[in-house]
Amino acid sequence: MPTKIICEENAIANHGSIMNSLGSTALIVTGKHSSKTNGSLNHVVNSLKENNIDYHIFDDVEENPSTETIIKIKLFAQDKGIDFIIGIGGGSPIDASKAAGVLLFNSQATIEDLFTNSALNSLPIVAVPTTAGTGTETTPYSILTDHNIKNKRGICPKIFPVVSFLDATYLMDTPKNVTINTSIDALSHLIEGYLSTNSNCFSNALAESGLKIFSECISYISSENIPFKIRENLLIASSIAGMVISQSGTSIPHGMGYSLTYYHNVPHGKANGILLKEYLKIYANNSKDKVDKIISLLNFSNVDEFGNFIDELFSKDLKITLDELKNYTSYMNSNKAKLKNHPYPLTYEDILSIYIKSIK
Ligand code: NAP
Numbered sequence: 001m002p003t004k005i006i007c008e009e010n011a012i013a014n015h016g017s018i019m020n021s022l023g024s025t026a027l028i029v030t031g032k033h034s035s036k037t038n039g040s041l042n043h044v045v046n047s048l049k050e051n052n053i054d055y056h057i058f059d060d061v062e063e064n065p066s067t068e069t070i071i072k073i074k075l076f077a078q079d080k081g082i083d084f085i086i087g088i089g090g091g092s093p094i095d096a097s098k099a100a101g102v103l104l105f106n107s108q109a110t111i112e113d114l115f116t117n118s119a120l121n122s123l124p125i126v127a128v129p130t131t132a133g134t135g136t137e138t139t140p141y142s143i144l145t146d147h148n149i150k151n152k153r154g155i156c157p158k159i160f161p162v163v164s165f166l167d168a169t170y171l172m173d174t175p176k177n178v179t180i181n182t183s184i185d186a187l188s189h190l191i192e193g194y195l196s197t198n199s200n201c202f203s204n205a206l207a208e209s210g211l212k213i214f215s216e217c218i219s220y221i222s223s224e225n226i227p228f229k230i231r232e233n234l235l236i237a238s239s240i241a242g243m244v245i246s247q248s249g250t251s252i253p254h255g256m257g258y259s260l261t262y263y264h265n266v267p268h269g270k271a272n273g274i275l276l277k278e279y280l281k282i283y284a285n286n287s288k289d290k291v292d293k294i295i296s297l298l299n300f301s302n303v304d305e306f307g308n309f310i311d312e313l314f315s316k317d318l319k320i321t322l323d324e325l326k327n328y329t330s331y332m333n334s335n336k337a338k339l340k341n342h343p344y345p346l347t348y349e350d351i352l353s354i355y356i357k358s359i360k
């Protein structure tokens with residue numbers, strides 16, 4: 001995990017000079033609103049001014065960024081002599097930064113190349129996460145919405161940020177629903193990463209420490225006022241989870257969740273979260289030890305108690321027909337990359353039953 005992480009209050013004010021080594025012109029990529037109100041955009045701009053770095057701002061990244069948005073960023077920035085990109089926001093703007101960084105670094109590259117050519121490099125990326133969820137600040141992944149395949153998928157080039165500034169200040173006023181969705185995304189990364197075929201003793205040690213930190217935050221997740229220390233611990237757990245999935249990848253809940261997001265606009269974290277209990281149950285049919293360890297690190301007594309915790313966080317408001325679930329099952333069943341991260345044979349019926357039991 002080659003990213004330099006700076007985790008402290010005022011991280012950018014204290015260490016922004018690091019960006020001097022990345023060039024003299026920066027592109028800031030961010031969402032429409034939140035970075036303007038939580039202080040992160042101002043802090044970055046002030047630091048760039050202090051360090052005499054020119055900058056341009058693209059502030060139109062939507063949730064679950066589409067390939068069309070990546071093209072817009074490229075067109076906006078391509079004649080501006082950009083040396084590096086600063087992604088500020090949740091996973092959406094930071095993932096968009098990575099994908100745009102590839103297109104700007106390789107002027108001939110197309111969107112299709114993003115999904116086929118893993119050899120492409122990117123402009124250097126600086127990440128300023130303002131959600132504690134995706135871990136994109138410590139992962140090489142960038143997930144885009146591709147309307148051509150009517151789903152979400154990751155780009156092939158592996159782009160780790162060069163620097164990530166973690167400052168929980170920016171998360172203090174996060175609305176409850178965003179806190180819940182994003183925390184459960186981080187939890188899914190820890191769980192899927194821990195159970196993945198690619199996990200090893202090192203990634204397991206990270207996952208266990210992340211689960212332990214997460215367990216200490218559980219009682220605060222749906223509070224209105226979350227103390228700074230808890231916000232910071234959620235951010236740390238999320239970045240640890242990113243390190244875990246950088247090694248192990250995500251697996252079935254993520255693969256299944258993408259369709260719920262694409263077709264029913266279910267936020268990414270909720271989409272994974274509502275599938276976790278049934279996934280853990282099916283996993284435990286073959287291998288109980290690691291599932292038991294997860295449950296005990298999270299201080300629950302069994303998988304059903306864990307399921308109750310998830311149920312209390314999310315409204316059961318999804319109206320999805322059986323035919324739709326069958327379509328999503330077929331899509332998941334063809335997603336070899338995610339299936340290979342699950343260590344036991346999983347049939348079409350297994351996947352469909354996870355959907356049905358989770359969504360009914
Ligand atoms: P997001 O889509 O980046 O943002 C969700 C919402 O939260 C937006 O409305 C955003 O507002 C708002 N928001 C962000 N920070 C805020 C703050 N501090 N206070 C108040 N509101 C805030 O959400 P996300 O869950 O972080 O990212 C999801 C994306 O990441 C998905 O596309 C998912 O597939 C991807 N992902 C990537 C990885 C990876 O490793 N690369 C891993 C998992 C998931 P604004 O739009 O105004 O900013």
Ligand code: ZN
Binds near residue numbers: 134185254268272
């Ligand atoms: Zn995720």
